Amino acid sequence: MTDQAVIHIVDDDRAAREGLGFLLSSLGLKTRAYASAAELLEAIDDQAEGCILADVRMPGMSGLELLDELGRRGCLLPVIMITGHGDVPMAVRAMRAGAVDFFEKPVNGMTLVDRIKEALDQSRARAGTEREKVRLIRRIDSLTTREAEVARAVLRGLMNKQIAHELGISQKTVENHRHNAMEKMGATSAADLVRLLVAAGWSEG
Template sequence: MTGEDAVIHIVDDDRAAREGLGFLLSSLGLRTVSHGSAADLLATLMPDEIGCILADVRMPGMTGLELLEELERRGCPLPVIMITGHGDVPMAVRAMRLGAMDFFEKPVNGMALVDRIREALELSRTRAGAEREKAQLARRVASLTSREVEVAQGVLRGLQNKQIAHELGISLKTVEVHRHNAMEKMGATSAADLVRLLVAAGWSTG
């Protein structure tokens, strides 16, 4: 289990708790960063980071549940695991509804927590990969000319080249050129592949 590309943020106002978790995770080759408050975490989070957040529920200032709300508002993709010394069922339910991946009570079962962290890091990598693909698709779409967009929209609607040419008032040869260019820019190998990519980019088939 390695975490060279991931950061585990430990958020707890209890220094001993932070150091204990940090020691456990570091001994497994994981990189950790400790924060004494939710505000400290929010001030240092990087937008494209891969990792997860371990946050205590009861902290002075912003609580762990309030932190969850703020992370949701910011669209932070990092999975969050909540830890508390005074947990109860309603609190756990609220934490999960706010997007927490899991809820542990102190004293924490170290190996159970490590297993959950492993899952959180995999989820973070999956989310990061999906965001990269989404951004790449957006760049490809942005590279299309206005005419290439019109032709691609025709392909998306299931029209043949001849129908697209008639609808746009251009020659069949011109449609073929723009369709070829659109497919090349989008990285599509076929009309079906182009449609798949356009739908993934948020285009409507209607």
């Protein structure tokens, strides 16, 4: 677990917030507590590593409404919902909206901790993927217009001769642009170049 990972506890019940915070802190986990969904949304870095524990029933924005808002924002943090008044439809609604789990109070502390650790591992992997994507996009931005055109043609599966015909340039020029694109992207082969472009979010279109 990284020192950067933060467990964000959202509950209007102060005793519940403090109880969860004490439990998690005693296990060496970093926590931050919020009395409302609005307070969380104002303060959170939703692209960082960590996870969110949110109560379902809160004044103002409910936990389910918070889940919807986090989805609209493209939040990368896994969300675990906790409620004292759970039912099956509510749990289904939360899971469909992106929650990774749903607990009813009173919560089994160690079961929750195990799930939180899994969520933090998931968050760390996702954050690593996003960082890699940003790095690759920066490399793509360093390509010249022609290098990018050749790279996109390679992504479409075209051979050098086909690319030359499509772009109206010589095959040797295509080879030079392809070599430069691979070098800038850090690719060792055409297949590797395709893999990196796909990882960066490029499509064949």
